[in-house]
Amino acid sequence: YQRRVRGTQQQQHNNHNNWRMKTRKPLVNDPHTVVSDMLRSMIKLYPSRLQAHPNYSNVIIRSDLHEMKGKVALISGGGSGHEPAHVGFVGKGMLSAAVCGDVFTSPDVDSIVGAIRMVSKPTSAGGAGCILIVKNYTGDRLNFGLAAEIARKEGHQVEVLIVADDCSISNRGDGLDQVIVRKRRGLAGTILVHKIAGAAAEEGMSMQQVYEKAEYVANHLATMGVALGACTIPAVGKPSFTLKDDEIVFGLGIHGEAGVESSPQLRSAEICDKLLNRITSDIANTNSRQLVALINNLGGSTTMELLIFSGDVISHLLQREFRVHRQVIGTLMSTLEMPGVSVSLLALSDDNKDDMLRLIDAPTNALGWPSNCLSPSQTQTQTQTQTQTQTQTQTQTQTQTQTQTQTQ
Secondary structure (H helix, E strand, O other), X not given: XXXXXXXXXXXXXXXXXXXXXXXXXXXXXXXXXXXXXXXXXXXXXXXXXXXXXXXXXXXXXXXXXXXXXXXXXXXXXXXXXXXXXXXXXXXXXXXXXXXXXXXXXXXXXXXXXXXXXXXXXXHHHOOOOEEEEEEOOHHHHHHHHHHHHHHHHOOOOEEEEEEOOEOOOOOHHHOOOHHHHOOOOOOOOHHHXXXXXXXXXXXXXXXXXXXXXXXXXXXXXXXXXXXXXXXXXXXXXXXXXXXXXXXXXXXXXXXXXXXXXXXXXXXXXXXXXXXXXXXXXXXXXXXXXXXXXXXXXOEOOOHHHHHHHHHHHHXXXXXXXXXXXXXXXXXXXXXXXXXXXXXXXXXXXOOOHHHHHHHHHOXXXXXXXXXXXXXXXXXXXXXXHHHHHHHHHHHHHHHXXXXXXXXX
């Protein structure tokens, strides 16, 4: 009898999971052509900012290539499904081009070489050089690395910068060796590399100067996330993993790779505290209390949830006596429709703080970059200024009314 009851309960549980899986309805035309359909739509919607490579439809390039003459080119990319990364960060002041693979699949070598040839000239022809910004995944490292070698043989000056900001796997404070460092994955903090290096390149800095700024960001960056559920690759049609109804998982990769720790459901503030314990420990060796915070929606969390969580992050950092100079909040590097968030912290030094903040604040027309990246103190100051202005306006109006009444 107990076996029959357990069997019935298990069947009900399976039915419940199947029902939950079926409720996820994709808004696509063909699950096997989602990437090409998306890229065609972006070119159609934003022709003044983006164009497709004439030979590689998965390579998206700035429309204003003529304005890049004499400037360092920046290329990034990887598997699709992380939008707006990476194609959403192509534009003036950020990336020169993005190379898009299939969903969660590295782009091919030929496409990457084609992108380099399109946005950069050989050194003999006056090319300023090209930097490939690559997240630390085996396929991306291999294909972008091979493309760089081919381009160098053709006379291009190419450097590859690997971003490995995932601190869930290993901690810089633990005395890492190169074997451990290779295991750290590239996550949403990569977007800060795009922004700072892109602004530096737009200013006309040299290849070495742009690379040094990008390298600093990559080396002083830590990211960790939490997932409240799985994502579904359109062509597969089922969740990439399963969680219990009251289970969450910390430290997943952006393709749904295994996390480092599962936990019962926690409140936003508790999740925030757990993430920040690990992230601040990773950047502790910098001895810096000055930060840029990037708070990223993994794709499926609501705006309400993201705002609640972001408020908790800023409050917790201020309580820990960190100075948050900029807060970048939004969906920046998603994992399809995965519900969850990630936090990236960039540690600044007294020597480079003003320079880095200037580059973060520099204008860009990239579609995916949030337009409002103020610090909490700036936001408060602006609110106070607006309030003072409104009060002054009301006072002036009242004075004018009284004057008119006395005149009458």
